[in-house]
Amino acid sequence: xxxxxxxxxxxxxxxxxxxxxxxxxxxxxxxxxxxxxxxxxxxxxxxxxxxxxxxxxxxxxxxxxxxxxxxxxxxxxxxxxxxxxxxxxxxxxxxxxxxxxxxxxxxxxxxxxxxxxxxxxxxxxxxxxxxxxxxxxxxxxxxxxxxxxxxxxxxxxxxxxxxxxxxxxxxxxxxxxxxxxxxxxxxxxxxxxxxxxxxxxxxxxxxxxxxxxxxxxxxxxxxxxxxxxxxxxxxxxxxxxxxxxxxxxxxxxxxxxxxxxxxxxxxxxxxxxxxxxxxxxxxxxxxxxxxxxxxxxxxxxxxxxxxxxxxxxxxxxxxxxxxxxxxxxxxxxxxxxxxxxxxxxxxxxxxxxxxxxxxxxxxxxxxxxxxxxxxxxxxxxxxxxxxxxxxxxxxxxxxxxxxxxxxxxxxxxxxxxxxxxxxxxxxxxxxxxxxxxxxxxxxxxxxxxxxxxxxxxxxxxxxxxxxxxxxxxxxxxxxxxxxxxxxxxxxxxxxxxxxxxxxxxxxxxxxxxxxxxxxxxxxxxxxxxxxxxxxxxxxxxxxxxxxxxxxxxxxxxxxxxxxxxxxxxxxxxxxxxxxxxxxxxxxxxxxxxxxxxxxxxxxxxxxxxxxxxx
Amino acid sequence: xxxxxxxxxxxxxxxxxxxxxxxxxxxxxxxxxxxxxxxxxxxxxxxxxxxxxxxxxxxxxxxxxxxxxxxxxxxxxxxxxxxxxxxxxxxxxxxxxxxxxxxx
Ligand SMILES: Nc1nc2c(ncn2[C@@H]2O[C@H](COP(=O)(O)OP(=O)(O)OP(=O)(O)O)[C@@H](O)[C@H]2O)c(=O)[nH]1
Ligand SMILES: [Mg+2]
Numbered sequence: 001x002x003x004x005x006x007x008x009x010x011x012x013x014x015x016x017x018x019x020x021x022x023x024x025x026x027x028x029x030x031x032x033x034x035x036x037x038x039x040x041x042x043x044x045x046x047x048x049x050x051x052x053x054x055x056x057x058x059x060x061x062x063x064x065x066x067x068x069x070x071x072x073x074x075x076x077x078x079x080x081x082x083x084x085x086x087x088x089x090x091x092x093x094x095x096x097x098x099x100x101x102x103x104x105x106x107x108x109x110x111x112x113x114x115x116x117x118x119x120x121x122x123x124x125x126x127x128x129x130x131x132x133x134x135x136x137x138x139x140x141x142x143x144x145x146x147x148x149x150x151x152x153x154x155x156x157x158x159x160x161x162x163x164x165x166x167x168x169x170x171x172x173x174x175x176x177x178x179x180x181x182x183x184x185x186x187x188x189x190x191x192x193x194x195x196x197x198x199x200x201x202x203x204x205x206x207x208x209x210x211x212x213x214x215x216x217x218x219x220x221x222x223x224x225x226x227x228x229x230x231x232x233x234x235x236x237x238x239x240x241x242x243x244x245x246x247x248x249x250x251x252x253x254x255x256x257x258x259x260x261x262x263x264x265x266x267x268x269x270x271x272x273x274x275x276x277x278x279x280x281x282x283x284x285x286x287x288x289x290x291x292x293x294x295x296x297x298x299x300x301x302x303x304x305x306x307x308x309x310x311x312x313x314x315x316x317x318x319x320x321x322x323x324x325x326x327x328x329x330x331x332x333x334x335x336x337x338x339x340x341x342x343x344x345x346x347x348x349x350x351x352x353x354x355x356x357x358x359x360x361x362x363x364x365x366x367x368x369x370x371x372x373x374x375x376x377x378x379x380x381x382x383x384x385x386x387x388x389x390x391x392x393x394x395x396x397x398x399x400x401x402x403x404x405x406x407x408x409x410x411x412x413x414x415x416x417x418x419x420x421x422x423x424x425x426x427x428x429x430x431x432x433x434x435x436x437x438x439x440x441x442x443x444x445x446x447x448x449x450x451x452x453x454x455x456x457x458x459x460x461x462x463x464x465x466x467x468x469x470x471x472x473x474x475x476x477x478x479x480x481x482x483x484x485x486x487x488x489x490x491x492x493x494x495x496x497x498x499x500x501x502x503x504x505x506x507x508x509x510x511x512x513x514x515x516x517x518x519x520x521x522x523x524x525x526x527x528x529x530x531x532x533x534x535x536x537x538x539x540x541x542x543x544x545x546x547x548x549x550x551x552x553x554x555x556x557x558x559x560x561x562x563x564x565x566x567x568x569x570x571x572x573x574x575x576x577x578x579x580x581x582x583x584x585x586x587x588x589x590x591x592x593x594x595x596x597x598x599x600x601x602x603x604x605x606x607x608x609x610x611x612x613x614x
Numbered sequence: 615x616x617x618x619x620x621x622x623x624x625x626x627x628x629x630x631x632x633x634x635x636x637x638x639x640x641x642x643x644x645x646x647x648x649x650x651x652x653x654x655x656x657x658x659x660x661x662x663x664x665x666x667x668x669x670x671x672x673x674x675x676x677x678x679x680x681x682x683x684x685x686x687x688x689x690x691x692x693x694x695x696x697x698x699x700x701x702x703x704x705x706x707x708x709x710x711x712x713x714x715x716x717x718x
Contacts, residue, residue, distance in 0.1 A: 212680070
């Protein structure tokens with residue numbers, strides 16, 4: 001392996017959505033996120049590969065940019081790296097400018113802008129497969145001649161589709177032989193280039209036009225969007241059921257088997273009440289999370305998301321957001337952390353801040369376990385209107401409540417803002433693409449692993465910690481109540497209960513909320529541990545659902561559901577807000593308003609339900 | 615506000631104004647094509663106008679209004695070059711069209 005000094009430092013740059021990250025993954029074998037909309041990559045990402053000559057190439061994947069005259073934080077990163085003014089980083093040795101071969105009118109302008117820098121550079125014409133399908137003919141030799149720099153064809157999503165680029169980078173690349181003056185008309189030059197080297201039968205893909213007729217239709221477009229969203233939530237609930245039953249049974253059997261030969265004692269209690277109760281309680285939700293991710297991945301790759309943003313822009317704008325907020329907010333349904341990071345592609349700083357502030361209100365996948373547990377325990381399994389499942393409808397309503405409150409909060413923020421200058425949208429709609437089953441499978445596998453690792457890591461550690469807190473100190477001689485009442489956790493829970501009693505939380509819930517701060521889904525595992533320890537001895541990995549169904553009043557369950565819509569129950573989210581806005585003030589505001597909303601809404605829910613049910 | 619009023623007037627009396635040539639991108643109707651004349655700055659050093667020029671809204675470039683958003687005919691879907699962009703009405707109002715380029 002060669003040393004870092006003689007490694008070739010190469011940066012990938014180009015317009016958004018031209019396939020830079022797909023190329024990066026192809027060359028370095030990494031699995032950075034690729035999706036079909038502008039603004040997927042928002043940070044610089046580094047990787048390396050070994051060229052055929054044996055030389056090490058350090059590859060840098062950069063956020064897409066329409067211009068080096070940056071208009072958003074992600075574009076600024078690209079500009080800084082290209083100009084060599086990025087902190088702690090010298091200028092790359094070589095620039096690979098990537099352009100979408102089906103979109104050259106736009107992308108060649110950026111190529112010319114980069115060429116002005118006078119750095120050694122190669123142009124990678126990507127998406128050549130799509131270009132050929134559309135009958136676009138590109139005279140590579142003419143383009144090379146006119147541009148004065150090497151041009152290679154690539155298909156970043158095909159095996160070995162970047163071979164030509166690898167070969168070319170392995171040879172010497174000089175600075176471009178042509179270069180424009182600072183005030184040259186780049187658009188005029190692009191037109192000349194197109195006239196000299198490109199033959200294009202049609203400006204757009206016929207397929208896109210046909211689909212957009214429906215997808216962007218003022219009525220059918222909205223109907224399609226609503227049906228799509230509703231279908232996702234229904235299937236998360238109904239498809240996952242058999243799988244969940246299987247996992248639940250499997251873990252219970254495993255737990256029984258593991259302790260069958262074990263003597264009664266603290267270790268056995270740790271295993272059954274701590275480990276298996278906690279782990280099982282969370283792993284069971286893997287199918288639901290995977291189904292949700294499957295839909296999100298497929299939507300991301302299809303190119304539909306910016307269309308949905310287009311349809312919703314006006315409504316979101318009225319509420320103080322922007323169509324551009326749609327994708328970050330949709331990602332937040334998976335997890336608020338990538339969602340908040342995705343706001344970097346929003347140009348307007350006010351829109352960006354508002355989006356960050358309301359992203360935690362989107363129902364992230366970590367809330368699913370809590371919702372599902374409570375819904376299964378308290379909402380009857382009934383069919384409504386012969387088609388829909390009542391439990392599915394309640395889940396849908398919880399999601400809607402999150403969205404509605406986000407719109408409300410954004411609206412209030414807009415009202416209070418003194419800055420009334422114009423907000424920009426300027427959003428590109430990409431071509432539709434069929435999601436690759438293999439990419440979907442890989443994406444799912446990754447997300448599944450991340451979830452399992454979380455379960456294995458944080459959740460396990462916290463559950464065990466909680467088990468300790470709930471077991472020690474043991475009850476004094478002659479005690480009558482359950483042992484946990486005397487433990488540390490029992491005491492802490494009872495202090496907290498003073499604060500939370502008005503919203504109907506018992507002390508078991510209060511305890512579960514504490515480890516739930518590290519990751520929301522832990523709360524379920526924690527409830528499992530607490531109840532397993534406070535119940536009778538034969539409650540080995542007793543199923544939590546039926547147990548709470550008999551022990552909690554309905555008002556408490558509804559109150560907890562509502563609590564989870566709002567509560568800032570995730571420290572990582574707060575940490576990301578700090579990082580992305582660079583301000584503790586925003587963190588306090590976010591945590592404060594979320595906590596306030598949660599408390600007030602739960603209070604109302606609890607008191608009203610109690611009044612109605614007596 | 616101004617652009618919305620202009621638009622309503624145009625929609626309400628299309629026949630009276632059959633000889634009327636749209637002068638701004640925000641006044642086109644879906645399916646119309648035109649040629650860009652210039653992009654106007656709103657205030658000094660308008661970053662939105664600058665970005666529009668970077669994206670290809672420059673003199674002589676054909677544009678097509680592809681669709682309106684479902685609420686209040688906003689945003690607008692505009693084809694410039696080989697690319698489609700969603701623009702808000704106020705952004706599109708910065709783009710002035712050439713007199714000869716319109717076809718109703
Ligand atoms: N057909 C085809 N699709 C491609 C090719 N390269 C990339 N794509 C698709 O193009 C889309 C964008 O790819 P990305 O790699 O995320 O693009 P990017 O340039 O990194 O985008 P940003 O990070 O947003 O700037 C994805 O849907 C890819 O699957 C290609 O060569 N052919
Ligand atoms: Mg990328």
